[in-house]
Amino acid sequence: MKLTFKIYLLIAILILSLISIFGIPPSFSQKGVLISSVEQDSLAFEQGFKQGQVLTSIDGKKISSPDEFYSEIQSKFISDKKIKVIFETKDSEIIYYNNASPKLTILEIPNTQIKMGLDLAGGSRALIKAEGQELGSDQMADLISITSNRFNVYGISDVNIRAVSDLSGSQFMLVEIAGATPKDLKTLISEQGKFEAKIGNQTVFTGGENQGITSVGRSGQQAAIESCQQSEQGYFCNFRFTIYLSEQTAQLHADITNNLTIDPNNPEYLSEKLDLYLDDNLVDSLFIGKSLKGSVATQISISGSGSGETNDEAYESAKDEMNQLQTVLITGSLPYKLEIVKLDTISPLLGHDFIRSILFASIASLLAVSLIIFIRYRNIKSSLALILTSFSEIIIILGIASLIEWNLDLPSIAGIIATIGTGIDQQIIVLDEAKQNRNLSIAQRMKRAFTIILGAYFTALVALLPLLWAGAGLLKGFAITTIIGITVGVLITRPAFVDMIKRIEK
Amino acid sequence: MQKKNFHDKYYKLLLLIPAAILLFSVIYLFAFNAQNGSFIYKDISLTGGTSVTIYGQIDSQELISALQNELEDISTKEISDLITGEQKALIIETKSETQDVKNSLENYLGYELEEGVNSNFEFTGSSLSESFYKQLLIAILFAFIFMALVVFLIFRTVVPSAAVILAALTDIIMTLAVVDILGIKMSSAGIVAFLMLIGYSVDTDILLTTRMLKRTSGTLNERIFGAFKTGITMTGTSLLAIIFAFIIVSSFSGVLAQIFTVLIIGLSFDILNTWITNVSILKWYASKK
Numbered sequence: 001m002k003l004t005f006k007i008y009l010l011i012a013i014l015i016l017s018l019i020s021i022f023g024i025p026p027s028f029s030q031k032g033v034l035i036s037s038v039e040q041d042s043l044a045f046e047q048g049f050k051q052g053q054v055l056t057s058i059d060g061k062k063i064s065s066p067d068e069f070y071s072e073i074q075s076k077f078i079s080d081k082k083i084k085v086i087f088e089t090k091d092s093e094i095i096y097y098n099n100a101s102p103k104l105t106i107l108e109i110p111n112t113q114i115k116m117g118l119d120l121a122g123g124s125r126a127l128i129k130a131e132g133q134e135l136g137s138d139q140m141a142d143l144i145s146i147t148s149n150r151f152n153v154y155g156i157s158d159v160n161i162r163a164v165s166d167l168s169g170s171q172f173m174l175v176e177i178a179g180a181t182p183k184d185l186k187t188l189i190s191e192q193g194k195f196e197a198k199i200g201n202q203t204v205f206t207g208g209e210n211q212g213i214t215s216v217g218r219s220g221q222q223a224a225i226e227s228c229q230q231s232e233q234g235y236f237c238n239f240r241f242t243i244y245l246s247e248q249t250a251q252l253h254a255d256i257t258n259n260l261t262i263d264p265n266n267p268e269y270l271s272e273k274l275d276l277y278l279d280d281n282l283v284d285s286l287f288i289g290k291s292l293k294g295s296v297a298t299q300i301s302i303s304g305s306g307s308g309e310t311n312d313e314a315y316e317s318a319k320d321e322m323n324q325l326q327t328v329l330i331t332g333s334l335p336y337k338l339e340i341v342k343l344d345t346i347s348p349l350l351g352h353d354f355i356r357s358i359l360f361a362s363i364a365s366l367l368a369v370s371l372i373i374f375i376r377y378r379n380i381k382s383s384l385a386l387i388l389t390s391f392s393e394i395i396i397i398l399g400i401a402s403l404i405e406w407n408l409d410l411p412s413i414a415g416i417i418a419t420i421g422t423g424i425d426q427q428i429i430v431l432d433e434a435k436q437n438r439n440l441s442i443a444q445r446m447k448r449a450f451t452i453i454l455g456a457y458f459t460a461l462v463a464l465l466p467l468l469w470a471g472a473g474l475l476k477g478f479a480i481t482t483i484i485g486i487t488v489g490v491l492i493t494r495p496a497f498v499d500m501i502k503r504i505e506k
Numbered sequence: 507m508q509k510k511n512f513h514d515k516y517y518k519l520l521l522l523i524p525a526a527i528l529l530f531s532v533i534y535l536f537a538f539n540a541q542n543g544s545f546i547y548k549d550i551s552l553t554g555g556t557s558v559t560i561y562g563q564i565d566s567q568e569l570i571s572a573l574q575n576e577l578e579d580i581s582t583k584e585i586s587d588l589i590t591g592e593q594k595a596l597i598i599e600t601k602s603e604t605q606d607v608k609n610s611l612e613n614y615l616g617y618e619l620e621e622g623v624n625s626n627f628e629f630t631g632s633s634l635s636e637s638f639y640k641q642l643l644i645a646i647l648f649a650f651i652f653m654a655l656v657v658f659l660i661f662r663t664v665v666p667s668a669a670v671i672l673a674a675l676t677d678i679i680m681t682l683a684v685v686d687i688l689g690i691k692m693s694s695a696g697i698v699a700f701l702m703l704i705g706y707s708v709d710t711d712i713l714l715t716t717r718m719l720k721r722t723s724g725t726l727n728e729r730i731f732g733a734f735k736t737g738i739t740m741t742g743t744s745l746l747a748i749i750f751a752f753i754i755v756s757s758f759s760g761v762l763a764q765i766f767t768v769l770i771i772g773l774s775f776d777i778l779n780t781w782i783t784n785v786s787i788l789k790w791y792a793s794k795k
Contacts, residue, residue: 124622127634167641181622341634343604345621349561350585350595354758357588361754365747372743411695414765418702421747425709425740432736437723451720455660455712460705462652466645467701475642478698 002503010496014392017399021112028111032056032090033069036348037105037158044102047094051158054090054109066106077101107348113402117409117477120355122348124181126189127164128173130336135171137163143173143334145327150193153281156182167469172341181345190338195331196277199256199288204274205249207332212249214298216329217242223326225318226303228311235314236307239322243300243329250298258294276328283328358413362420366390369424377431385500386427393423393493397485412477419485422460426453426489427497434501442505446498457490513727517786524783528676531683538686544639545682549691552639554632555601558611559585560625564596569614576610577602581691586757597760604629642697649701650674653708660712666719669787670711673779677707680779681772695761699768706744706773710737710780718788726792730785737780745773 003011022028032054038045057063058072076085080099087094087102096102118125128143129135135143140163151159160176175189182188195207205212217223223241245253260270269287276284286302302325306317366387374383397416401408433449434442460482467479513520539545550557555578566582574580577600585595600607604627612619619625630638653674658667678700685692717733718726752766 122622129634166637167644168637170637185621339631339633340629341631342629344626344628346626346628347559347561347622347624349624350559353587353594357754357758358762360588361751364750364754368746368750369743372739372746376739410759410761411698414695414698414702414762417748417751418705421744422705422709424743424747425706428740428743429713429736432732432739436732439723448721452713452716455656455716456705456709458660459653459656459708459712462656463649463701463704465652466648467698470641470645474638475694475698478701 004499004503006492006495006499010389010392010492013396013399013492017396020399020403021114021395023113027109027113030054030109031062031064032109033063033066034107034109035089035104036107038103042103043098044096044104047096047102048092049087049094049102049104053092055087055106056090057088059086060088066108069106073101112398114398115402115405115407116351116355117407117412118176118178118344118346119409120351121178122346122351123176123178124185124345125177125342126175126185126340126344127342128175128189128338129170129341131339133336134169135336137171139334140171140173142327142330143338145323146192146331146334147173147175147189149278149283149324149327149331150188153278153283154182154184154188156188165469167466185345186340186343189343190340192332192334192338193279194277195328195333196280198275198277199260199272202256204253204256205245207330212246213329213333214244214246216326217244218326223322225315225322228314228318230311231307234307234309235311236305237311237314237318238303238305239318240301240303241322241326243302245298245300247296247298250296253292253300254294254296257288257292260288260293262290262293276325278328278331284325362394362417373428379504381504382431382501385497385504386424386431389427389493389497389500390420390423393485393489394420396488396492397481400484400488401481406480407477408481409477411475412481415478415481416485418478418482419489422456422486423489423493426456426494429453430494430498430501434505442502446502449498450494453490453494457486460486517789520782521786524676524778527680527778531680534683535679535686546686546692547689548635548639549693549696550599550601550635551630551693551695552635552697553601554630554635555579555599556604556607556630557628558598558607558619558625559595560598560611560615560619561595562624563593564615566596569596569598572614573610577607583760588754588757591757638694639697642694646697646700646704649704653704657708657712661715661719663719665791666715666788669784669791670708670715672787673711673776673784674704674707676779676783677703677772677775680775681768684771685768690764690767693761693764696764696768699765700772702765702769703772703776706741706769707776707779710740710776711784713737713740714780714784715788718792726789730789734781734785738777741773741777741780745770748773 035049035051035053035055037051038049055063055069058069061072063069063072076083077100082097082099084095084097087096144161144163148159148161156177158178162174164172164174166172177185192207197204197206207213224239226238226240228235228237257270260272263269263271266287268290270290270293272288273285274288275282276286286304292300304321304325306314306319306321308314308317370383370387373386374380377383394416397419401412406412429452430446430449433445437445464479464482468476535545566584570580570582579601581599583597584593585597586593598607598611608619608627621627654671657670661667681700681703690696713736714730714733717729721729724732748766748769752763752770755766756763
């Protein structure tokens with residue numbers, strides 16, 4: 001059978017989709033196990049274990065499954081004695097010396113690049129909103145920065161925080177964390193955190209209402225990147241912004257700095273620094289200019305710099321640094337309370353079984369459909385063409401989903417099912433139109449089929465659009481996969497199927 | 507030939523069947539709404555509350571009787587293995603707050619529930635779920651209006667377009683009534699199934715209307731019968747596929763099982779509404795022209 005351009009196009013896109021799903025080299029050919037999470041601040045974390053690493057061997061013994069990993073670990077750490085174990089990952093070697101096993105969660109290397117949503121892969125998700133008020137986009141940006149800072153301080157890296165809004169214009173902060181649920185998740189997301197600035201061990205000011213800082217300059221004269229210079233290492237830019245202190249705080253600041261001496265090694269500054277703490281963790285230290293010694297200043301200017309290889313990079317880095325500092329300084333002083341409107345913590349335990357049952361369901365459904373199609377048309381070629389086309393449609397949707405890193409969650413899977421259903425329906429229209437009105441040319445008959453298909457496509461497309469915005473985007477997955485699916489159908493798979501049928505009918 | 511003659515004679519009378527079911531459904535839904543304050547029973551994703559999945563084998567009856575006084579509106583669902591049928595987890599749904607639910611369950615079970623480890627906790631605040639519900643209704647309303655506009659654009663005549671839209675609306679109303687009669691508590695995903703239903707339902711109606719009105723070959727009845735053969739294959743394959751998927755998934759995912767239930771009911775009504783309601787209206791319209 002001579003293949004047409006449209007069929008070649010389908011085959012090409014199919015191959016690209018397979019590459020997108022499995023990667024090059026295919027992920028199922030990799031050996032080892034995947035570290036899916038490392039307990040924060042544990043020894044394992046300090047010694048270099050990172051989430052996402054592929055572990056290949058323990059003390060030279062090859063590891064190919066989580067079970068092997070756990071039994072190997074168990075056989076090593078039997079007594080309380082400290083022992084040395086060498087872990088080999090794909091690109092490094094970690095020498096672990098302790099009396100307890102490293103706190104790791106181990107999974108099989110995923111066979112595909114398809115990203116699973118939280119409801120399948122496990123993780124936590126929270127939707128946060130300001131109690132009793134709607135946040136503007138600036139306020140939302142601050143809230144997100146503050147929350148991100150705190151997650152960083154706690155060493156939780158695999159977090160996705162973003163603003164979402166719904167049809168009625170309500171603003172939410174959506175926090176998604178893959179893998180294990182952090183212990184203090186609820187506090188981390190629903191409270192702003194504690195900010196303190198100390199000199200030595202004396203607290204100068206803290207975050208929160210009327211707690212010292214009356215405002216933090218964010219724009220115009222009050223916050224700016226001042227100058228950029230070229231140095232031997234590259235470029236650097238200086239930033240400066242103003243913060244305003246209450247009189248009481250200014251007095252306290254004066255009293256404390258009055259007791260400081262001038263740093264002999266750095267005569268422009270005082271001997272102690274201003275240390276900024278977020279939830280009792282030191283996040284930054286600022287030099288205090290000597291002119292501030294003992295002065296009651298309600299207006300303090302804070303400066304720093306960012307560097308980079310180019311002028312632009314240095315500028316951006318200075319801007320980031322400044323932003324970072326500003327958000328730390330406003331932590332705890334946001335004028336609203338937070339409310340958790342949705343909080344889901346989902347264990348990865350059932351995910352595997354679940355995917356298996358969905359695969360089973362799809363195969364059973366496809367078989368059932370094949371049977372009806374074969375009974376109805378009694379033509380193995382066109383029945384086969386129909387099933388293969390539908391199957392390739394699933395692969396293309398999955399390929400696009402992994403390409404755009406769309407997290408496949410339950411609504412997305414429902415969307416794929418919907419697409420395959422309408423896809424098969426449309427192919428039945430093609431088959432039937434091909435069989436009828438033999439007085440018309442096959443091309444004309446196929447054109448007729450396409451008129452109906454386009455009608456169905458556009459009605460389905462417009463019906464899905466509202467769902468992209470409704471419900472804070474939690475059901476967006478359904479709309480996205482269905483829109484991808486039916487569009488691929490109309491543009492690629494259906495035309496190819498039509499060409500296949502033309503060939504078969506000729 | 508006899509069958510067609512019968513159809514030519516009685517197609518207007520046939521319309522009484524869907525009309526009666528529709529009337530019953532509408533009355534039922536309004537009575538339901540008057541009694542319950544909404545057109546559906548809502549599950550906790552739409553009323554607010556906590557859903558807990560605990561891994562392991564837990565007897566649901568015992569749990570309910572032990573905790574029904576502590577936890578508001580408690581209900582359970584077992585998750586079991588597809589092949590062995592062995593229980594893998596128990597889902598508990600209640601309107602109570604997460605922390606209360608956790609405390610009560612830990613007391614009852616005698617061990618700690620670690621979120622995201624040996625259990626899943628899903629909490630939805632009541633303010634969110636209320637807006638969620640409203641927005642999904644708005645989404646469906648807009649979806650319906652957009653669909654109607656496109657249908658009008660395709661056919662550009664009032665009666666046939668209205669017939670397609672009416673058939674889709676009737677599918678939704680009848681399905682909704684059955685869902686309520688069965689006492690199904692709808693989740694947000696279940697509502698999305700109604701969106702899917704709009705898509706599936708309109709497909710066959712567009713096919714029918716195009717074949718009946720835009721084609722000239724054969725008699726009207728031949729064209730109807732041709733469309734019927736195609737359409738019933740379409741709906742039949744969809745139905746069968748969904749029934750198979752439903753059987754497999756129902757032991758596992760309440761969400762997907764609910765979507766499939768809505769589709770099975772909806773597609774069954776779609777057979778009635780496409781091949782009796784829509785056909786009869788179109789035939790009536792064609793005979794008047």
